[in-house]
Amino acid sequence: MKLILLGAPGAGKGTQATRISDKYNLPHISTGDILRKNIKEGTKLGVQAKSFIDAGQLVPDEVVINIVNDRLQQADCNNGYILDGFPRTVAQAEALDKVAKIDAVINIAVDASLIVNRITGRRMCACGESYHISMGIGDTCPKCGAKLYQRDDDKEETVKARMQVYDTQTAPLIDYYTAKNLVIDVDGGKPLNEVFEQISKVIDDYNKK
Numbered sequence: 777m778k779l780i781l782l783g784a785p786g787a788g789k790g791t792q793a794t795r796i797s798d799k800y801n802l803p804h805i806s807t808g809d810i811l812r813k814n815i816k817e818g819t820k821l822g823v824q825a826k827s828f829i830d831a832g833q834l835v836p837d838e839v840v841i842n843i844v845n846d847r848l849q850q851a852d853c854n855n856g857y858i859l860d861g862f863p864r865t866v867a868q869a870e871a872l873d874k875v876a877k878i879d880a881v882i883n884i885a886v887d888a889s890l891i892v893n894r895i896t897g898r899r900m901c902a903c904g905e906s907y908h909i910s911m912g913i914g915d916t917c918p919k920c921g922a923k924l925y926q927r928d929d930d931k932e933e934t935v936k937a938r939m940q941v942y943d944t945q946t947a948p949l950i951d952y953y954t955a956k957n958l959v960i961d962v963d964g965g966k967p968l969n970e971v972f973e974q975i976s977k978v979i980d981d982y983n984k985k
């Protein structure tokens with residue numbers, strides 16, 4: 777199954793994508809994770825992307841489109857995948873249409889008032905897990921023991937810029953995919969497990985077809 781997770785920053789796309797990936801054995805493709813890995817490793821791509829990410833702006837379309845096109849050609853994508861954070865603009869969605877036939881777009885809707893608290897309280901682990909300080913976690917990852925950290929772009933000022941970018945550039949994708957009859961709405965204001973169940977049901981129904 778070829779799935780897109782759509783939603784504002786802090787909607788829970790990354791958390792849900794990690795869980796779905798484990799449960800259904802589908803590769804989790806996060807353009808944000810790929811870009812951050814390149815920044816950490818100091819690659820040319822990372823240097824190019826860093827200033828955009830730090831400002832809460834989008835990395836140019838042609839850069840991310842190339843990344844995703846390369847990734848989708850790898851053998852593990854033959855039976856499907858979960859796209860998290862891509863596409864983020866109509867131009868990216870049009871480019872994706874040229875190389876893939878998407879089966880469903882899950883739109884994780886969340887109230888704007890929840891977002892800033894969710895993101896500024898977010899703590900990440902290199903293993904791919906993420907947590908919220910309200911979970912009562914310590915400094916290390918309960919799953920693997922590595923030290924948790926806050927993403928540089930999870931500071932309040934940057935979060936506001938990211939929300940604005942979402943509204944103007946990414947939200948139009950809801951209409952784009954609604955016109956193709958692909959959108960399934962999920963209530964991202966619910967607890968993580970409930971959101972996960974809603975998404976699992978979408979995949980189970982698809983697999984029964």
Ligand code: ADP
Nearest residue numbers: 785786807808828829833834835840861862864
């Ligand atoms: P979130 O969904 O929490 O905003 P991501 O990890 O998906 O975070 O993305 C972080 C940043 O990486 C974005 O603010 C943007 O700068 C860049 N980025 C990620 N994916 C894309 C994309 N498809 N197009 C352009 N920029 C992207």
